[in-house]
Amino acid sequence: MNREAWSAVAETAKIAVEDPRSLVPGAPDLEPIVKTEDLWKVYRSGALDVPALRGVAMEVLPGEFVAIMGPSGCGKSTLLHVIGGLAQATRGRVLLDGNDLSEMTDAGRTKLRRHKVGFVFQRFNLLPTLDARGNIAIAQHIHGDGFDPHRFDVVTHMLGLAGRLRHRPAELSGGEQQRVAIARAIINEPKILLADEPTGNLDTKNSESVLHMLRQLNQQLGQTTILITHNPEAAAFAHRVLHMRDGQIVDSIPAD
Amino acid sequence: MIGELVWRNTLHRPLRTLVSIVAVGVEVSLILLIVGLTHGMLREVAKRIEGVGADIMVQPPSASMFLAFSGAPMPVSIGARIADLPHVKAVAPVLVQLSSSGGLDVVYGIDPSSFDAVSNGFVYLQGHRLESPDDVLVDDWYARARNLKAGDTLHLLGHNFHVAGVVEHGKGARVFVQLKTLAQLTGSPDKAALFYVKCDVPGQTALVSKEIGQLLPRYQIRPIREFLSLMTATNVPGLNTFVRSMIALAAAIGFLVIFLSMYTTIIERTRDIGILKSLGASKAYIVRALLGETALVCAAGIVTGILMSYGASLLMRELFPTLTILITPGWILRAMGLAIGAGLAGATYPAWLASRKDPVEALAYE
Numbered sequence: 001m002n003r004e005a006w007s008a009v010a011e012t013a014k015i016a017v018e019d020p021r022s023l024v025p026g027a028p029d030l031e032p033i034v035k036t037e038d039l040w041k042v043y044r045s046g047a048l049d050v051p052a053l054r055g056v057a058m059e060v061l062p063g064e065f066v067a068i069m070g071p072s073g074c075g076k077s078t079l080l081h082v083i084g085g086l087a088q089a090t091r092g093r094v095l096l097d098g099n100d101l102s103e104m105t106d107a108g109r110t111k112l113r114r115h116k117v118g119f120v121f122q123r124f125n126l127l128p129t130l131d132a133r134g135n136i137a138i139a140q141h142i143h144g145d146g147f148d149p150h151r152f153d154v155v156t157h158m159l160g161l162a163g164r165l166r167h168r169p170a171e172l173s174g175g176e177q178q179r180v181a182i183a184r185a186i187i188n189e190p191k192i193l194l195a196d197e198p199t200g201n202l203d204t205k206n207s208e209s210v211l212h213m214l215r216q217l218n219q220q221l222g223q224t225t226i227l228i229t230h231n232p233e234a235a236a237f238a239h240r241v242l243h244m245r246d247g248q249i250v251d252s253i254p255a256d
Numbered sequence: 257m258i259g260e261l262v263w264r265n266t267l268h269r270p271l272r273t274l275v276s277i278v279a280v281g282v283e284v285s286l287i288l289l290i291v292g293l294t295h296g297m298l299r300e301v302a303k304r305i306e307g308v309g310a311d312i313m314v315q316p317p318s319a320s321m322f323l324a325f326s327g328a329p330m331p332v333s334i335g336a337r338i339a340d341l342p343h344v345k346a347v348a349p350v351l352v353q354l355s356s357s358g359g360l361d362v363v364y365g366i367d368p369s370s371f372d373a374v375s376n377g378f379v380y381l382q383g384h385r386l387e388s389p390d391d392v393l394v395d396d397w398y399a400r401a402r403n404l405k406a407g408d409t410l411h412l413l414g415h416n417f418h419v420a421g422v423v424e425h426g427k428g429a430r431v432f433v434q435l436k437t438l439a440q441l442t443g444s445p446d447k448a449a450l451f452y453v454k455c456d457v458p459g460q461t462a463l464v465s466k467e468i469g470q471l472l473p474r475y476q477i478r479p480i481r482e483f484l485s486l487m488t489a490t491n492v493p494g495l496n497t498f499v500r501s502m503i504a505l506a507a508a509i510g511f512l513v514i515f516l517s518m519y520t521t522i523i524e525r526t527r528d529i530g531i532l533k534s535l536g537a538s539k540a541y542i543v544r545a546l547l548g549e550t551a552l553v554c555a556a557g558i559v560t561g562i563l564m565s566y567g568a569s570l571l572m573r574e575l576f577p578t579l580t581i582l583i584t585p586g587w588i589l590r591a592m593g594l595a596i597g598a599g600l601a602g603a604t605y606p607a608w609l610a611s612r613k614d615p616v617e618a619l620a621y622e
């Protein structure tokens with residue numbers, strides 16, 4: 001694409017502030033892959049109720065790359081955990097690819113997570129006893145379709161991991177560990193990738209490479225992604241940025 | 257894949273894994289050695305009884321199967337009445353006493369001529385037959401273990417005996433003295449604990465048994481063949497309880513060690529469990545991974561235990577030549593089953609706890 005074409009895309013993005021549907025090329029009538037309605041999460045610590053989410057309503061369309069920004073403690077991680085079925089909402093609804101998580105059992109949410117969600121965390125969360133290959137392959141194993149060598153090769157090459165597969169997490173740099181974690185998250189082609197401050201523990205160079213990869217996955221594989229970040233430069237990689245404060249979404253603007 | 261995780265996790269804490277393996281090994285070898293020793297001892301006794309060469313054994317009504325514990329309530333004169341029955345070639349009265357000087361040994365009090373008639377006589381490796389009241393015969397194993405030879409003095413049952421001869425092993429006991437002497441020493445004059453009966457024609461055992469039964473109702477009359485098949489640990493009441501207690505103890509060791517090891521494992525690996533859950537692993541998957549690890553440790557422990565048992569039995573054979581340890585395939589299988597069962601039982605609760613961990617809390621675990 002030439003310079004003009006790029007700026008045309010950027011223009012379109014700026015105009016389409018209200019309707020995220022216009023951001024996904026060629027699919028105006030898509031059903032949202034993630035939809036929350038009046039979502040509440042209240043933690044009980046001692047006699048005190050701590051509301052971490054206070055009526056979050058949001059939608060993410062298939063193929064979208066959405067960033068969520070907000071100050072520490074505003075409920076970003078909690079929102080991601082509830083959307084991904086790791087935690088249960090206190091009130092309200094989460095629809096994930098048409099499934100209502102709030103009505104599911106723990107086993108049901110586990111199964112949904114297995115088939116439709118990929119997580120990437122700030123602290124990588126790789127299994128320390130397995131090498132990079134094992135960390136990625138175990139996700140395929142848990143998924144139940146067994147080891148798919150073709151998918152494995154595509155993903156590991158795309159993330160530049162081909163030469164590092166025999167190393168354990170402790171022998172990998174932070175950037176490499178996070179790339180292994182991303183490979184693990186997308187190896188089963190999840191409907192949605194949830195990344196919670198994936199660059200929070202990385203230096204600038206590695207942060208940028210991780211963000212480029214997330215964008216590449218989104219553009220080339222159509223991977224729907226929700227990215228939590230503190231960093232406005234990271235948010236700039238997304239189609240759209242949601243701002244959170246005190247457990248609520250305060251606005252939704254497209255990135256520039 | 258779960259196999260690789262199990263394998264890697266097992267290697268992650270080598271010392272803890274090693275301790276668990278050794279504990280399971282101790283469990284397995286405890287079972288094999290206790291059972292092996294008991295069986296070995298019983299088989300040894302059985303073989304020696306068979307070696308006497310009698311066809312029938314007659315015991316008083318309340319006698320224990322296990323010869324060493326038998327009392328002496330039968331008058332020796334009964335022997336003469338049995339000898340008068342048709343087809344009876346010889347009858348040998350025997351008094352049985354347990355000696356605890358330097359190990360447990362069965363001492364037979366015999367009347368040399370009748371015992372020779374039933375058993376076709378001893379094979380003398382040294383010395384001569386029982387002659388004077390203070391004479392004692394020992395078998396070659398006993399002589400080797402105690403470093404005895406003909407002419408030595410042997411202190412037994414509070415009495416100094418003169419070793420008259422060393423005989424080939426395999427005829428009822430390892431130590432033989434005169435029936436009269438043993439009767440005096442134990443305060444049971446003219447009594448016998450059992451009679452060995454020899455028939456004149458081999459095929460007459462059943463007939464003669466029946467005749468003796470009519471002559472001595474309520475007495476225990478057993479063809480030697482039947483007796484041998486009854487000589488198993490589970491048929492000897494006191495021994496049975498002892499063996500079972502030891503097996504239970506061994507299984508308890510395995511259970512507790514695996515429980516503790518798995519309990520610390522799941523706490524240490526809280527975050528790993530959270531990671532597996534974030535990947536969508538079910539409770540069953542997590543339980544399977546942990547039980548798989550336990551099964552691996554048990555398998556290694558079983559191999560260790562079997563090797564330890566054979567090692568120990570070789571060592572025992574060197575140190576105590578008169579002891580026989582009988583390790584049978586059947587009991588190896590049973591010990592394996594017990595070790596796996598106790599291990600999996602010990603791991604079940606920790607695995608269940610792990611499968612129920614809250615994923616978000618587990619992921620936040622430091």
Ligand SMILES: Nc1ncnc2c1ncn2[C@@H]1O[C@H](COP(=O)(O)OP(=O)(O)O)[C@@H](O)[C@H]1O
Nearest residue numbers: 043045050052071072073074075076077078079
């Ligand atoms: N397990 C918990 N128990 C009690 N309070 C919690 C728990 N987890 C999070 N919180 C609280 O919920 C709020 C939102 O937390 P979080 O979602 O982690 O925020 P963020 O990711 O935006 O920094 C914070 O006030 C935090 O203290």
Ligand SMILES: [Mg+2]
Nearest residue numbers: 076077078196
């Ligand atoms: Mg957070």
